[in-house]
Amino acid sequence: MSNKEQFLVKSEPFYQAQGREVSLYEAAYAARLPVMVKGPTGCGKSRFVEYMAWKLGKPLVSVACNEDMTASDLVGRWLLDAGGTRWQDGPLTTAARIGAICYLDEVVEARQDTTVVIHPLTDHRRTLPLDKKGEVIEAHPDFQLVISYNPGYQSLMKDLKQSTKQRFTAFDFDYPEAALEARIVATETGIDEATAARLIQVAQAARNLKGHGLDEGISTRLVVYAASLMRRGVAANDACRMAMARPITDDADIRATLDSAIDSVFG
Amino acid sequence: MPIGLKPVADARSRQFDDPRLQEAWQGLDCGFAAVADVFADCAREALGALTASQFAAYIEAARGLGKLGRGAEPMLVFLQEWPAVVGAVRGDALAPVLDLVRAMQKSPNGGAIAGFLQTLAPVARRLQAIEQLELYLDLVRDLMQRTSTSIHGRHITFPSPSLPVFCRQAPQLLGLLSLGGLRNWADYGIRSHATHPERQEEYFALQSADSRAILQRERHGTLFADVERKLELWLRALWREGEMLVPYSTAFDEIRQPMPYWDSQGMRVPDVLDDALRPGGRVSGLDRYRAVLAHMAGHRRWSSPQIADNWSPFQRMAVEFFEDCRVDLLLVRDYPGLRRILLALHPHPAAAGCDPETTSCLRHRLAMISRAILDPDHGYLEPVLLDYVGRFHALLAEGPSSTAEVAALALSWVAKTRRQSDQFAKIHFTDTVIDYRDDNRQLWRFIEEGDEEEAFDEPRRRSPAEEPAALPPRRYPEWDYRSQSYRPDWASVYEALHPSGNAADIDRLLARHAVLAKRLKRLLDILKPQDKVRVRYQEEGSELDLDVALRSLIDYRSGSMPDPRINMSHTTAGRNIAVMVLLDLSESLNNRVAGGGQTVLELSREAVSLLAWAIDRLGDPCAIAGFHSNTRHEVRFQHIKGFSEFWDDAVKGRVAAMQAGWSTRIGAALRHAGHYLAARKADKRILLLLTDGEPSDVDVDDGAYLRADAKRAVDELSAKGLTTFCLSLDPKADEYVSEIFGQRWRVLDRIERLPEQLPMVYLNLTR
Ligand SMILES: Nc1ncnc2c1ncn2[C@@H]1O[C@H](COP(=O)(O)OP(=O)(O)O)[C@@H](O)[C@H]1O
């Protein structure tokens, strides 16, 4: 079972709960219901799943999805070696065998014909047919499927099929409420909470512009970046510009606005 | 109506499908064919922009303009421009405009009416508020009256030499000056050149040195119109305010400087703000705007209206000062960076600046305590002041406090510091005006008078566009090389879908040129872009995908079902070129090609068919449109193929139906085509013009004018990142083509030369 060992989350990840999501997740896990975590980029979805895996003491197999991914990349494939052919499990198969939580991050990025392979795992069957191998895997009793996706602007072009969506229970994540987000940033980076709160203020200014020239506001992740820079002695104004304002826009008026917000917040 | 043809019947009896248009047309009582041709489009736009009563007044006004005895022009211009004026100032300024028109008509200046109406929409767009537009009308009237001269002893008055030029230049000038600046500039010109018509005209045409010097002098500060978007974004980002911003002019009220305020129409701010050089430091015009908006946003967030009736004017003034301080303190709490700006703008009155023996010092005392509340380093020592500053901060120590609490403190302060001399007529103003603060009209409710100010705002109605069938006409500027300036909103472009004909004609045409097509195809293979994108997992594709094929082989060997999608293909998605083909459809295309039996139109049709086919093969998105014009009031732009349409029978049918008629206003057509092309998200955007001759139109006798404008249009497009290329169907295309297009043109006099020229277009452009 060393295979299983390697996927265990070793130490407690820091996760700041926003509401009742931890107990709700535990309930979903107890019923082995598939879970979908929705929310804008960098708002803590991955961190949450990691934390839950740790809390439940289950292995976590994460897959970052992309559009070149095929079903075989998830399920597995035959490889050619000196002795002939050899089957290699994909991450989804591994998770189903060892009873891990399988986390498909940004699942909309994958093409729809790829996503359908998860269907049999998400209903009462809890099986994974390996067509090419002629094997049907019964998922381990501990196995659970979790997907994340960002219902933001991309969803205009990319969206999950209804038939896929309807197989999941869902959590709606958003950037945490300001005080909470400040605590997260402070704990994550060791910066003081007052400064963290100022950084959040800048982030919120940008979030107010969502739909008015910005597709996405400044994520918690970017705030953490800015705080990390400040911990290394970078001045607030520079850190904010570099980690929060510049990455998200090329529009001169919006940049001027964010710069002014930064100056207004930090003086 | 078939293109290129005009109905011969009297304009009055013209029929319209829509009964509302028919009724309006009857009401217009207009015999001008030029108006009849564009009436439907104008009226539809107006119906969408105006309320029913505004629309009736609009038709009535147009009718009057048609009866001035000045031809179709004033009426036509009015019909086209007015809806845009109403939209720009969000209100109805018809009465004062018509007043002015009547005054012009009564004076010898009637000839300037059309020109005046012509620039009204761009002027309104720049001014944005109805009050501002009215000030502009006053300015025009004043100029007209002061420059229409009568020679002593004779009873004739001469028209103003500067009025037409002034109206023409006004939009451009307002791009540089505030309304106050414009007034000063005009005033100087009138005073200095009152008796010298030519010099006056030169001055107003910006051709004389003094004119440009005064322009520079008056050109200062940050114009609201230039920073509007920045301010709106800023308000939204920091304050979550989506309120409309409306400028007012600061230069016309000499007695009482207008102050910022807000009402149901939006937040009112000055039209221009200079950088402020204050003892506390320099504050840019933009930051001053931000301070104004922040202060108002603060009131909107934290202040609640008070009943004013029981308080004296002094008490109210004190409450306002205290409440302003509370708002400022809360602003700075949220955004400490604003402190520097607010303190730099806030006066710091000298403690002994006001003599209470002779002067009313109330304002002085209030300005001092206001300063002291905001600025810990205020330096004042007066015990009562210090006491109240302390109490003020104590009120706000726990939270935002409230208007009522602060008002109570203000009243107690008034009682404590009252002086006999507060009643004196001589009031101390120095260093007591805090110009980022609004006039606080929202702070008060007067029970007795009622709130009529807000209650009776006529709801602004926009009738839902019942028939979006016709797109509203678009106006484009034209470049006047003589004055080196734009004539804004000069050309009206109407667009429509090109009529349809028989697609089979085009298929036959392409079949006839099969050999040529083959040559083209070979060429295109070379031209095919390099940065291809692989599309994997294709059952049929252009190449074997080794990775996948191997996997399938393994599957096959190991006895399971192999994935048949072992091929890959390539698309050119990565190269990202968008092409817009623009066809000249003017009358001259009916001429025969020099030395050939074919008409230019036929050549053009062949060329565009092959081109479209070829571009389709290359996989680049391509649109096709034709254009011709009948004066600047009627440039017709006809869509033949949209970017998302395929090169199919519908499109071919339209190409087959191409007809030639009317004139060639290239600049307007280029700008309009460019407007579509610019909306494409492509790395390379190419505008390909097929034309047989130089630009011309029946309302322009100076050929150089339209050439210069076309060149200007090409430059504008290139500034937007669009490349324009011209295929001239006229073998004698000489200087003028290169004058307009520089190096980017080739002659295409025989269709057989298309394979030579097309690569030129692409290679030249895709480099
Ligand atoms: N609730 C939270 N608790 C702890 N850290 C958080 C939380 N939310 C966001 N973060 C921080 O934000 C970063 C980005 O979160 P992540 O989970 O990767 O975002 P997502 O998966 O939603 O794109 C994390 O690395 C962490 O620093």
Ligand SMILES: [Mg+2]
């Ligand atoms: Mg993530």
